[in-house]
Structure formats: structure tokens, C-alpha cells
Amino acid sequence: MSTFDSAPAARPAARFTLPAVSVELIALAATLLLVFGSNRGFLARFLEGRDVTSLYDVGFIAATVTVLAGLHLLILLVLANRWTVKPLLTLLIAISPVPAYYMAHYGTVFDTAMMRAVVHTDHKEAGELLTPGLFMALAAYAGLPIVVMWLTPVCKAPIGTALRRRLLWIAATLAVILVAGLPFSKDIFATSRNHKETHHMLVPVSVLVATGKALADDGRDATVAKTAIGRDATAATPAAEGRRPRLLVFVVGETARAANWGLNGYARQTTPELAAMPDVVNFPAVGSCGTATEVSLPCMFSPYGRRAYDEDAIRSHESVLNVLDHAGIDVLWRDNQSGCKGVCDGLAAEQMPGEGDPAICRDGRCLDEIMLQGLGARIDAVPGDMIVLLHQLGNHGPAYFERYRNADRVFTPTCDTGDLGSCPVEAVVNSYDNALRYTDHFLAETIAFLKARTDRDTAMLYVSDHGESLGEYGLFLHGMPYAIAPDVQKTVPMVMWVSDAFATTSGLDRACLAEHAQQPTSHDALFHTLLGLMAVKTSLYDRAYDLAASCRPAATG
Structure with missing residues (x-):
């Protein structure tokens, strides 16, 4: 027997276990x-x-x-x-x-x-x-x-x-x-x-x-059909009135707050291109329906609004877009975000791709100008009146730094991360304001697009769905319950542009509109303003809530 054969067998290594606990x-x-x-x-x-x-x-x-x-x-x-x-x-x-x-x-x-x-x-x-x-x-x-x-x-x-x-x-x-x-x-x-x-x-x-x-x-929403509204809606055809087709582009903004809007007197010029357009009408005091897209979007297109807010009723009834459709007006929703939240159900809708033009697309996201690409052909296919909804990516946080072009990087230093807590508040605000400058550019491009449509009477309306907190009271982003949300989450920018031809055929006095725009208003006015701008007659229409009604003859809606 060798020396090795007589060695004792090795013991297995002890296994660590935690004590059993009740x-x-x-x-x-x-x-x-x-x-x-x-x-x-x-x-x-x-x-x-x-x-x-x-x-x-x-x-x-x-x-x-x-x-x-x-x-x-x-x-x-x-x-x-x-x-x-x-x-x-x-x-x-x-x-x-x-x-x-x-x-x-x-x-x-x-x-x-x-x-x-x-x-x-x-x-x-x-x-x-x-x-x-x-x-x-x-x-x-x-x-x-x-x-x-x-x-x-x-x-x-x-x-x-x-x-x-x-x-x-x-x-x-x-x-x-x-x-x-x-x-x-x-x-x-x-x-x-x-x-x-x-x-x-x-x-x-x-x-x-x-x-x-x-x-x-x-x-519940998936299994219950929405209740129809405005089935009595009617609108005269362009041919019957001897005018060109009417085209209204409604830009549905995202997370823009009125406090940082250049046209409202903000210390920084975040809207330089719009400020250079004398025919743009600015509404400086507009209250939102909610503090998050899921609430604001359905609310701002409903007849209930914030003044008669009823979430179940809003979600279970059609929107003003359906009323326009009942009146024979073509409706197209183009989305560069996460959907219309039920507002465009049953209507023509397009989700924008996350790739394409390298000048405005990166990492699976495209800036809002993607919504203007191919839009002319979609409009050409419609012979009559039309409303186009462009749902922006806008200032959607927390990655504000991904919401603008390099040309808009005016305010520095910026917060180039979605982790806002790792940046000084000043850098967060800089990135946010740069993103607002891109929205300003996008709106200017939209107006230029409409000015080139000489075959249509054109107009544009822009309003954000809700605002944003940028560090006030220790809050960032949005979505606070409405009753306790700060004003920066509930007060949003709104502008309107109307072409000469649109103003003429609708009898709209733009100087009067600019004067009335200084009065406080809210998302509650949108339902009736859209009906009025598109000259739709329905029992749902309330002239008192139409922002442009007092600036055009009563007979026009």
C-alpha cells in the first residue's frame, strides 16, 4: 500500500445555509x-x-x-x-x-x-x-x-x-x-x-x-360601443357656397407650458419664428382639461370639458371629430406619439414611423416635421373640407434633449439624459426651452405648408394638451391630480393662424380675434371653436364657447 492510499478521505466542503425563519x-x-x-x-x-x-x-x-x-x-x-x-x-x-x-x-x-x-x-x-x-x-x-x-x-x-x-x-x-x-x-x-x-x-x-x-x-371601453353625438350635424359643401375647400390643421401640442412660451412674454425668446409673423394670434391664458395626455386629450375634444367634467361620459361618448365626420367633413389624425386616446376612434388615423429622414429621425424617433411629409398627397385626395390633426411628440419628457435639432440648442448647458435628477435645474430648463424652440419651428413650417396650398382656404390652430413642472415645489414632469396640480401643469400655450382667404370666406375679423384672444379661456372652448371654424351646424354647438364667434357674423355659425 502506498503512502497516498493511507491518507484519510477529504471531507466535503461545509455548505452555508441561512437559519429557517417563520x-x-x-x-x-x-x-x-x-x-x-x-x-x-x-x-x-x-x-x-x-x-x-x-x-x-x-x-x-x-x-x-x-x-x-x-x-x-x-x-x-x-x-x-x-x-x-x-x-x-x-x-x-x-x-x-x-x-x-x-x-x-x-x-x-x-x-x-x-x-x-x-x-x-x-x-x-x-x-x-x-x-x-x-x-x-x-x-x-x-x-x-x-x-x-x-x-x-x-x-x-x-x-x-x-x-x-x-x-x-x-x-x-x-x-x-x-x-x-x-x-x-x-x-x-x-x-x-x-x-x-x-x-x-x-x-x-x-x-x-x-x-x-x-x-x-x-x-369596459373595449367592449362597449361609444354613444354617438351630433348626428344632426350639417355643413354646406364648398361648391354650394362658391368657395374653395376649407383646410384646418389642428396641431395638438404635447407638454408645452404657457410660462415658458415666448409669445407670452417669457424672459427668453422660445418662439422666434412665430413672433416674426404678425398674422399669428396668441392666446396667453389657456387652462387645460387635465395634467396628462390620457385625461386632457379625450376631455378637450368632448362636449363636457373641464367645466362639466365626467370621465365616464367623456370616455363613453364620441368626440367633436366624429361630429365633424357626421357633417361630411374629412378627418385625418396623424400621430407622432402614443395614439389619440380614443378621440379618433372610427376615423382615418396614421401612426408616424420611427425612421426615415435622417435629418429628423434617430434612435427610433422622428421629430414632428415627419408629420408634414406626405401630407400634401393625403390632402389632394380629399375634394371637400378637411381637418387634419397633428399630434406632436413636442416636449414630452423626461428626454427633452431628444426633442429638438442641433440648430435649436440655443440655451446651454443642457441636460442630455432622461434622469432629470442628475442635472441642475437650470440645465433641465435649458433643454426644455430648446424643445419649445423646435415646436415654434414646426408650427412655422406648418404655416408655410398651408400658405403654399393656394387651392384651399387654410387655417391652423395649436394648443398643448397640458403643461409641465420643471422643479417648482420639487416637482418634475406632469400628471399631478388636477385639484392639487400647480398652475404650470394646467396653463398651456395656444395660437391661431388664419389665411386671408379663410378669413374672407368665413367673415372672420382677425384684428377682433387678436383682441379677444387676450381674455382667459380654456380647453372647454375647443369643441365649439372647431365646429364654428368649419361652419358646422348642430344642436351641440354653443356660440358662447366659440373663440372666434364674436369676430364673425352670427349667420356663419
């Missing part, structure tokens, strides 16, 4: 992670203004945190067992850092309207929101905890023992909630009533509820 302790650990990791935005807003040197306020803060943690734990104790605890917590822990990150960095509130926008976003928009900061938050608050949880064994116990233990945990949790919360219950409920926006900041509860409502609304 379902209740895993739920408690997850609760602490959700409360202190993903609900910091909620706590900051809910506890805002509390004085940490006041004994009562310190007690209120402790009670609020305890009640919040207790309610989270209570839900998990009811839903989780040895087989479901890890899949359930994996889902909750994985999704929670995402809304928490956007709340912390942009002030985003995840209500039903916001979740509907998230559900309907396209991959291009979603890609712009995937920033390094988000991935770091996911790694820290989701990746590592989930890995540790799956490596941790779950204690096994007889059903009777496990049930008794669970009931004791539930009873103890309820007792802690009551003991901590009852002394401050009136103040907690009053704070909740006074700060209703915090209801949308609870993570992940508010996100899950809002997502469920958004999906339910989509399911």
Missing part, C-alpha cells in the same frame, strides 16, 4: 422594507410640517409609522402562508421601488389616470424613463432583499401550531395598531382628509388599486 418574521421584515424603503414619499408628505421638538408631534409621527407598518403587516399575515409568502413578497418588493423612485425624483403621483398612461405607454416612452438611478434603486430595494428572502428557508410546523401562531400575530398586530393609533386617530383622519393626494402615494397598495381600475376601464 412566515410571520419574513412578513415583518418585508413590512419594514416597504414602509421605510418605498413609502418615504408618503411619510414625508403626510408628516409635512410636524415639529420634531414637540412631544405631541413626535408621538403623532411614531403613531403614523406604527399604524402604517401594522396595516401592511396585517394584510401580509392574512394573505401569506408557507407556499405563497415568497412569490407574493417577490411581486410586492419588485414593483414598489419603481413608483417610490419616481415619487422621490419627480413628485409623480400614481392615481388611476397616471396608471392608465403607464399601461398605454409605448416602448419608446418607457425606455426613456429607464434611468441608471432607477436600476440602482431596484438593485438596492428589490434585488438584494429578494435574493436573501429566497435563500432563507421557511419554518415548517403542523397546521394547528401554525394557525395558532398566525392568530396570535394577527391579534398582537391589531392591538399595536389600536394602542398606537387611537390617541391620535382624530388627527390622523383629519390629515388624511386634508391631504387626499397622499392616498395615491401609498406603495404598493395605491399602485395596485390604480392599475386594477385602469385595466378595468380599458376592458
